[in-house]
Amino acid sequence: MLLEEKIKSLINEVQGEFGVYFEDTVDGTKILLNENIVFSAASTIKIPLVALGLKLSEEGKFGLNDEIEIKPENRVGGTGVLKTLNRNYKPTVSDLMTLAITVSDNVATNQLVDLVGGFDNINEFSKSLGLNDTKFQRKMLDLKSLQEGKDNFTTAKDLGTILSLVAKDECVSKESSELLLKMMKMQQFRQKLPNLIPAITSYDAKATADLPDEGKVLVANKTGDLWKVQHDVGIFILPKGERYVISVFSQKLAEDYEGIETISKISKAAYEYMIDKYNY
Incomplete structure (x- = not known):
């Protein structure tokens, strides 16, 4: 069965x-497939933020080595570790970026939003990359804004587009693409995305290698999830x-585990x- 037909069968x-x-x-x-359907972005929105x-x-x-003081209003719950650390700890800009990606740290994300100049700057940058349906409109766990109808939105195509640029070393620059990857x-x-394939684990000594060993695959991914909403995008x-590159978004699920x-x-x-196509 062709890959497209296989994917259609799975989502049906x-x-x-x-x-x-x-x-x-x-x-x-x-x-x-349904690449322009707009989804609540959840934590996948952190990718264009870090790229900016x-x-x-x-x-x-x-x-990147500048130390940043976390503003009290940016300290929220949810995923991440900064909320559990000493409040006097000042992470570097690089720390904030890494935490926002690797453990989806909401405190780090909120501080980065301020650091890059706010939502308008993020949205203008996203547009410059061709992410036409991506909108950053609220900080993490800002439930008041959510109740007012302000959410963060994107599409499978938009996140696929930015990851394609990263994979080709064309997102901002080769150096920035390599850092984000x-x-x-x-x-x-x-x-x-990594679960059913022979992916190198994040705790493997070769996790950040340029190439995986034979029979393995390196996966650089970023998840997002809300109630009955499950996303994952990766290189x-x-x-x-x-x-x-794969970008999969899902919403209106009967059960999260199905997504x-x-x-x-x-x-x-x-x-x-891919392994069949390239004779592995």
Whole structure:
């Protein structure tokens, strides 16, 4: 069965709405399914935020090693570790970025929003990359804004687009692309896209290597989830250097586990397609 038909079959097996973007960055092959459906972005919105931070750092607005004081209003609950640490601790800009990606730290994310100049700057940057349906409108766990109808939105195509740029070393610059890719390789939440394939674990000594060992695949991913909403987006690197991108978004799920399982199965189908295509 062709990969596109396989993915269609998988998403038709469960209740819910799915958006899918797949790209083989070697030859440009793409599979787009419901790619323009707008979803609540959840924590996938942290990718363009960090990318903008890297851009501003390159422009000299601040240094990656600058220490930042966390504002009281940015201290929220949810995912992350900064909420549990000494309030006098001042993480560096690089720490904030890494925490926002690898453990989806909400405190770090909120502080980064201020650091890059707010929502308008993030949205303008996203548009400049071709992320036409991505809107950052509220900080993490700002429930008041959510009740007012302000949420963060994106599509499978938009996140696939920015990850394609990262995979090709074209997001901001080669150096910034490599830094963002390295952060995503250290992702701690691995229960979706990496789950059913021979992915190198985030705690492996080779987690941030350029290439995986034979029979393995490097996965640099970022998850997002809310109630009955499950997303995961990632860049995959095969042992001979081939790269591919998967962006899967889901909403209106009957059960969260069904979305998680479907994302894992889509990833497995794509992996099998790629290793067959490139004669592994």
